[in-house]
Amino acid sequence: MGRVALVTGGTRGIGAAISTALKEAGYAVAANYAGNDEAAARFREEAGIPVYKWSVADYDACVDGISRVEADLGPVEILVNNAGITRDAMFHRMTRENWDQVISTNLSGVFNMTHPVWPGMRERKFGRVINISSINGQKGQAGQVNYSAAKAGDIGFTRALAQEGARAGITVNAICPGYIGTEMVRAIDEDVLKTRVLPQIPVGRLGEPEEIARCAVFLASDDAGFITGSTISANGGQYFS
Numbered sequence: 477m478g479r480v481a482l483v484t485g486g487t488r489g490i491g492a493a494i495s496t497a498l499k500e501a502g503y504a505v506a507a508n509y510a511g512n513d514e515a516a517a518r519f520r521e522e523a524g525i526p527v528y529k530w531s532v533a534d535y536d537a538c539v540d541g542i543s544r545v546e547a548d549l550g551p552v553e554i555l556v557n558n559a560g561i562t563r564d565a566m567f568h569r570m571t572r573e574n575w576d577q578v579i580s581t582n583l584s585g586v587f588n589m590t591h592p593v594w595p596g597m598r599e600r601k602f603g604r605v606i607n608i609s610s611i612n613g614q615k616g617q618a619g620q621v622n623y624s625a626a627k628a629g630d631i632g633f634t635r636a637l638a639q640e641g642a643r644a645g646i647t648v649n650a651i652c653p654g655y656i657g658t659e660m661v662r663a664i665d666e667d668v669l670k671t672r673v674l675p676q677i678p679v680g681r682l683g684e685p686e687e688i689a690r691c692a693v694f695l696a697s698d699d700a701g702f703i704t705g706s707t708i709s710a711n712g713g714q715y716f717s
């Protein structure tokens with residue numbers, strides 16, 4: 477069996493595409509989710525990807541969940557921090573709860589998941605940490621102060637930790653997707669999508685989850701061993717950082 481890969485939020489959207497693509501590439505994949513969409517989780521399991529429920533926002537639950545995955549599959553060698561949520565509001569209407577939920581999941585969740593697997597990666601002298609950030613962490617987005625702050629934080633986390641992991645054979649990279657056709661984006665009003673979102677994207681369409689998954693598969697591979705601390709922008713030409 478191939479190396480063990482754990483994908484947070486691996487049951488839906490971009491995470492589901494990443495889980496599937498890693499499995500097809502020969503990895504032993506586990507997918508985590510928060511328990512909101514049981515049907516999506518069952519679908520992944522039927523496709524041969526074991527699914528584990530816990531919230532990445534809860535550090536103790538991450539420690540416990542990772543130990544369950546490792547007992548079943550072996551040490552986690554590839555970690556894809558993909559789980560994410562939005563709680564959008566203009567700043568003057570944003571509540572402290574909106575802020576805390578997004579920071580806890582999208583930024584602290586990356587700490588909570590990476591911290592428990594890091595010592596093992598250092599000992600084994602191999603690891604891949606792939607953080608799914610966002611174009612909106614690069615450029616900022618009105619209505620998403622919480623989300624943009626968390627996703628920008630993920631990029632800083634990536635750059636700093638890459639320096640710590642480099643001598644131990646661990647790479648840490650970020651992928652910044654633009655607008656990808658998942659539930660998160662399809663929740664945007666159809667008219668707003670057509671009149672305000674698509675015109676900003678030079679290629680004239682939303683990205684496909686599989687297009688992000690292929691970036692993740694490359695970053696997980698041995699071929700990507702010299703790439704660390706990097707940010708791959710996959711946004712249809714919408715923003716150059």
Ligand code: NDP
Pocket residue numbers: 484485486487488489490491508509510511512513514516530531532533558559560561581608609610611652653654655656657658659660661
């Ligand atoms: P979806 O909403 O389609 O799926 C989110 C996944 O994350 C689900 O599997 C969900 O599980 C899981 N999840 C949410 N909260 C938690 C939690 N606390 N603990 C564990 N799992 C959790 O999202 P997308 O596929 O659209 O987005 C995936 C990532 O890509 C996110 O980080 C997002 O910010 C980022 N991104 C997305 C873009 C897009 O255009 N779609 C653009 C740029 C970045 P459950 O089913 O239980 O809710």
